[in-house]
Amino acid sequence: MGLHTATGQDGTTRITVEGRFDFQVHREFRAVLDGVSSGGRCVVDLSRTSYLDSSALGMLLLLRERCADVRVENASDDVRKVLEIANFQRLFELG
Secondary structure (H helix, E strand, O other): OEEEEEEOOOOOEEEEEEEEEOHHHHHHHHHHHHOOOOOOEEEEEEEEEEEEOHHHHHHHHHHHHHOOEEEEEOOOHHHHHHHHHOOHHHOOEEO
């Protein structure tokens, strides 16, 4: 469980969420957010995410304020359904 980050040669920050994406990772997410370049490109990989709640949606909105371009990738059907119910496909590129 947790968050992992990597920055590519093109400057894209990749954030991988493992396990539950909920309030328990809020502090860790804030630390990751502090390390993200303002105005850059961010990719959130949810391939290892088993659960997502409203606090995770709020964290994604915080990331959107920091990054000019945010892409959310590899969400399971259940996680993607939560994102779509919240109309996040209007705010983020879902891949």
